[in-house]
Amino acid sequence: MACFGIFIISLMTSLVTCQMVHQQTTADLQQCVANLACSFDYKSEFQAKLDNATRHLELELELLRHQTGSLVAPLQNEIRQLQANQSNEITYANQVLGRVLAEQAYDREYLRNITQGLYILNNDFHRENLIRYQDVHRLVLELNEARSNISTLGALVEALITASANSTLIAQIAAIQGGVSGGAHTGVVCTAKDSEILELRSNLTYFMNAYASEQKLIEMIRNRETMLQSEVERLQSNLSQALSVNHIKDNLIINLQNQLKAALANAPASLPAPGTCVSALGMQSGAIPNSALSASAYQPGYGPEKSRLNDSTGWFTPERATSQDFLQIDTGSQHYITKVATQGGICCDVMVTNYTLSYSNDGVHWKEYTKDCVKQFLTGNSDQSTVVEHTLDTPIIARYIRFHVVDYRKTGASNYVGMRVELYGCAKN
Numbered sequence: 001m002a003c004f005g006i007f008i009i010s011l012m013t014s015l016v017t018c019q020m021v022h023q024q025t026t027a028d029l030q031q032c033v034a035n036l037a038c039s040f041d042y043k044s045e046f047q048a049k050l051d052n053a054t055r056h057l058e059l060e061l062e063l064l065r066h067q068t069g070s071l072v073a074p075l076q077n078e079i080r081q082l083q084a085n086q087s088n089e090i091t092y093a094n095q096v097l098g099r100v101l102a103e104q105a106y107d108r109e110y111l112r113n114i115t116q117g118l119y120i121l122n123n124d125f126h127r128e129n130l131i132r133y134q135d136v137h138r139l140v141l142e143l144n145e146a147r148s149n150i151s152t153l154g155a156l157v158e159a160l161i162t163a164s165a166n167s168t169l170i171a172q173i174a175a176i177q178g179g180v181s182g183g184a185h186t187g188v189v190c191t192a193k194d195s196e197i198l199e200l201r202s203n204l205t206y207f208m209n210a211y212a213s214e215q216k217l218i219e220m221i222r223n224r225e226t227m228l229q230s231e232v233e234r235l236q237s238n239l240s241q242a243l244s245v246n247h248i249k250d251n252l253i254i255n256l257q258n259q260l261k262a263a264l265a266n267a268p269a270s271l272p273a274p275g276t277c278v279s280a281l282g283m284q285s286g287a288i289p290n291s292a293l294s295a296s297a298y299q300p301g302y303g304p305e306k307s308r309l310n311d312s313t314g315w316f317t318p319e320r321a322t323s324q325d326f327l328q329i330d331t332g333s334q335h336y337i338t339k340v341a342t343q344g345g346i347c348c349d350v351m352v353t354n355y356t357l358s359y360s361n362d363g364v365h366w367k368e369y370t371k372d373c374v375k376q377f378l379t380g381n382s383d384q385s386t387v388v389e390h391t392l393d394t395p396i397i398a399r400y401i402r403f404h405v406v407d408y409r410k411t412g413a414s415n416y417v418g419m420r421v422e423l424y425g426c427a428k429n
């Protein structure tokens with residue numbers, strides 16, 4: 001619009017100038033009219049250019065809108081999913097924690113119940129003990145009295161037995177009986193003595209039996225006492241066991257809470273935005289030093305230091321490559337690995353056609369690169385020079401990366417593998 005405005009002004013200026021020169025020569029006038037025609041030509045060309053430029057800008061704008069739309073939607077979707085997944089994990093962890101806490105509350109109640117049961121049993125035990133003690137005391141008193149009665153009776157019986165065997169006494173009695181009543185009472189006296197003896201004997205037996213049965217009763221009470229005692233001991237041992245189990249569960253909860261905290265702290269805040277973490281990490285450039293490269297094995301002269309993308313030879317496995325063969329790269333610190341690239345070896349038609357990745361943060365514990373928990377096989381090379389790249393759906397976050405040979409081109413007698421690689425991504429911090 002501004003350009004068009006300038007054009008109008010210049011046209012107006014030309015017209016004014018023409019009027020001003022009107023009084024001058026015809027040649028001047030002709031020149032002026034030619035200039036005016038020129039200005040009109042210029043106007044239409046200018047307008048066409050303006051239209052072309054506007055159309056071009058509009059197309060570019062449309063294209064940009066389209067590209068932005070197709071970039072933003074999946075990004076937003078991924079962010080939404082990440083947020084949902086993280087909150088799912090937290091919800092799950094909280095559920096586990098809740099279950100553990102509920103279990104602990106149950107255990108505490110169980111413990112309280114046991115303690116209360118123990119307390120009641122202890123009271124019962126003491127009450128019963130007291131009653132038994134009173135019973136025993138009473139029985140002992142009776143027993144002592146019975147014992148003294150038995151010894152009194154025993155002495156009496158002894159005396160009577162002796163008396164019944166005293167011939168002098170019998171003769172005297174017989175003389176008295178004969179003298180007084182002609183022996184009519186002899187039988188009566190003897191019978192009375194005999195029956196008294198019999199009665200005493202029977203009383204003696206009775207007391208002896210009572211004594212024995214009381215002793216049995218006392219023994220029974222003692223047994224019951226022992227039983228109660230061992231029950232109390234068992235309860236006390238169960239109680240201490242329950243207390244220690246509770247202690248272990250407390251520790252477990254603290255442990256779980258710490259693990260949850262650590263998991264939340266370690267959860268990646270956000271993955272690098274697509275397209276922002278794609279630099280070559282330095283295989284080809286040499287930024288990754290030779291000392292960071294190693295391999296399961298290699299042909300002499302074709303070691304892991306030759307495994308750099310576009311190297312003049314490549315890393316070669318020994319004859320008879322196996323699925324145990326791997327190339328290892330230490331990136332020096334934790335990195336996001338967003339893409340990998342491979343090439344074959346430089347000669348002899350040797351190349352890895354199929355490979356897997358694994359990664360580690362300490363060089364000791366390794367994890368396989370997976371997608372949705374399924375190990376991923378990556379297509380390798382089908383000629384010696386073409387670079388084959390794979391963008392990783394989920395970036396690997398690790399310091400160490402391994403390329404594992406799964407399959408390779410087998411040609412002629414040679415049975416080894418050549419490989420050159422590059423890693424792409426960015427440092428994690």
Ligand SMILES: *[C@@H]1O[C@H](CO)[C@@H](O)[C@H](O)[C@H]1NC(C)=O
Nearest residue numbers: 045046047048049050051052
């Ligand atoms: C405008 O674009 C058309 C078609 O692309 C082209 O033929 C023409 O030369 C362009 N005009 C100018 C003034 O650039």
Ligand SMILES: *[C@@H]1O[C@H](CO)[C@@H](O)[C@H](O)[C@H]1NC(C)=O
Nearest residue numbers: 078079081082083084085372
């Ligand atoms: C979210 O979880 C689902 C199911 O576990 C998984 O398929 C998806 O890749 C996850 N998305 C992100 C962004 O982690």
Ligand SMILES: *[C@@H]1O[C@H](CO)[C@@H](O)[C@H](O)[C@H]1NC(C)=O
Nearest residue numbers: 106107108109110111112113
């Ligand atoms: C504790 O005792 C109460 C009352 O007898 C009972 O309802 C509850 O189920 C017991 N709890 C446990 C955990 O044993």
Ligand SMILES: *[C@@H]1O[C@H](CO)[C@@H](O)[C@H](O)[C@H]1NC(C)=O
Nearest residue numbers: 142143145146147148149207
């Ligand atoms: C012991 O003898 C006395 C007197 O004969 C009697 O009163 C008491 O009941 C007796 N005791 C027992 C335990 O038989």
Ligand SMILES: *[C@@H]1O[C@H](CO)[C@@H](O)[C@H](O)[C@H]1NC(C)=O
Nearest residue numbers: 162163166167168169170172
């Ligand atoms: C037998 O009885 C007589 C008369 O009572 C008495 O003097 C005597 O000591 C008794 N003998 C014995 C061995 O008890």
Ligand SMILES: *[C@@H]1O[C@H](CO)[C@@H](O)[C@H](O)[C@H]1NC(C)=O
Nearest residue numbers: 153196197199200202203204
């Ligand atoms: C024997 O026992 C009975 C019943 O306890 C009692 O009546 C009696 O007097 C006792 N006899 C003697 C000789 O002690």
Ligand SMILES: *[C@@H]1O[C@H](CO)[C@@H](O)[C@H](O)[C@H]1NC(C)=O
Nearest residue numbers: 114231234235236237238239
């Ligand atoms: C003590 O614990 C054992 C095993 O846990 C159980 O069999 C026993 O019944 C318990 N004893 C008491 C008195 O609660």
Ligand SMILES: *[C@@H]1O[C@H](CO)[C@@H](O)[C@H](O)[C@H]1NC(C)=O
Nearest residue numbers: 284309310311343385386387
């Ligand atoms: C690496 O080699 C490939 C194949 O020869 C070639 O296309 C590519 O340009 C090379 N890359 C660099 C950075 O030299």
Ligand SMILES: *[C@@H]1O[C@H](CO)[C@@H](O)[C@H](O)[C@H]1NC(C)=O
Nearest residue numbers: 353354355377378379406407
């Ligand atoms: C790689 O090897 C695995 C295991 O043998 C196989 O399942 C997969 O299809 C192979 N992939 C390619 C691209 O050859």
